[in-house]
Amino acid sequence: MAVATESRGSEDRASAHANQEKRWVLSDFEVGKPLGRGKFGHVYLAREKRSSEIVALKVLFKSQLKQSQVEHQLRREVEIQSHLRHPNILRLYGYFYDQTRVYLILEYAAKGELYKELTRCKHFSERRTATYVASLARALIYLHGKHVIHRDIKPENLLVGVQGEIKIADFGWSVHTFNRRRTMCGTLDYLPPEMVEKAEHDYHVDIWSLGVLCYEFLYGVPPFEAKEHSETYRRIVKVDLKFPLKPFVSPAAKDLISQMLVKSSAQRLPLHKVLEHPWIVQNADPSGVYREGRSV
Ligand SMILES: Nc1ncnc2c1ncn2[C@@H]1O[C@H](COP(=O)(O)OP(=O)(O)OP(=O)(O)O)[C@@H](O)[C@H]1O
Numbered sequence: 562m563a564v565a566t567e568s569r570g571s572e573d574r575a576s577a578h579a580n581q582e583k584r585w586v587l588s589d590f591e592v593g594k595p596l597g598r599g600k601f602g603h604v605y606l607a608r609e610k611r612s613s614e615i616v617a618l619k620v621l622f623k624s625q626l627k628q629s630q631v632e633h634q635l636r637r638e639v640e641i642q643s644h645l646r647h648p649n650i651l652r653l654y655g656y657f658y659d660q661t662r663v664y665l666i667l668e669y670a671a672k673g674e675l676y677k678e679l680t681r682c683k684h685f686s687e688r689r690t691a692t693y694v695a696s697l698a699r700a701l702i703y704l705h706g707k708h709v710i711h712r713d714i715k716p717e718n719l720l721v722g723v724q725g726e727i728k729i730a731d732f733g734w735s736v737h738t739f740n741r742r743r744t745m746c747g748t749l750d751y752l753p754p755e756m757v758e759k760a761e762h763d764y765h766v767d768i769w770s771l772g773v774l775c776y777e778f779l780y781g782v783p784p785f786e787a788k789e790h791s792e793t794y795r796r797i798v799k800v801d802l803k804f805p806l807k808p809f810v811s812p813a814a815k816d817l818i819s820q821m822l823v824k825s826s827a828q829r830l831p832l833h834k835v836l837e838h839p840w841i842v843q844n845a846d847p848s849g850v851y852r853e854g855r856s857v
Pocket residue numbers: 596597598599600601602603604617619651667668669670671673674717720731733
């Protein structure tokens with residue numbers, strides 16, 4: 562399918578260019594079963610008729626986008642995500658619209674939401690967590706190299722591909738980093754001190770979120786969780802990081818988390834050092850894929 566090919570030769574390039582120009586319409590797709598429901602519409606499994614390629618078609622209602630004043634955010638999401646090519650970032654192949662709806666043509670993540678898997682397992686093993694954290698660190702290095710910060714890395718925004726590889730989805734809160742941001746966004750639990758305090762922030766926010774995620778994968782709950790919003794706020798600002806005795810987590814894993822969850826953003830462990838951390842080196846599967854049964 563036009564949407565899935567990376568071209569090399571000049572002929573390929575010409576056809577890829579033509580494909581980019583292609584205006585998709587709904588009748589290009591056979592629409593199958595619903596995959597899920599979001600705030601603004603539904604996601605369906607679909608097959609592009611010409612290539613038989615399977616995709617996920619996200620259907621958003623213009624009226625709802627308008628009502629919630631998120632058209633601008635969606636435009637930014639599409640603009641950013643459509644230019645990204647990384648095995649751990651969900652591809653956005655293209656989009657089209659009709660009078661009432663906007664359609665996003667997305668890579669199909671066959672194993673669905675990571676969040677559901679985490680809920681089912683309660684928490685992940687160290688090998689599984691390290692494999693995911695390493696994959697996410699590589700994806701974030703790629704993103705930051707393209708001057709994009711994601712700002713909303715959390716289990717609900719992660720999908721799993723057919724091989725078990727993790728995929729960052731949902732670029733609704735991502736931004737280009739040409740100027741430092743002060744906008745408040747995202748769920749409080751994953752936000753770093755500089756964002757909850759509405760100070761300027763940059764790509765170091767994603768290192769913090771990766772630390773929160775690593776903790777949540779291992780313990781099953783995010784580190785600063787509290788009943789009241791104000792208490793979560795206080796715990797984040799103080800970096801009130803506690804490691805429960807159960808489940809057992811190795812000192813090396815705790816060391817990595819402590820080096821990512823640092824108040825001063827410039828002092829957080831850089832992502833390339835995350836990849837070199839002994840806990841990651843010893844536990845992450847080099848293939849970047851967690852396979853049940855093989856990695857306990
Ligand atoms: N590319 C995909 N491959 C497989 N399943 C998907 C894909 N995209 C979405 N889904 C499924 O559809 C559900 C709804 O997705 P959608 O992105 O609309 O909602 P959401 O993640 O809740 O986002 P939002 O809060 O922005 O509405 C997801 O929770 C997931 O189960």
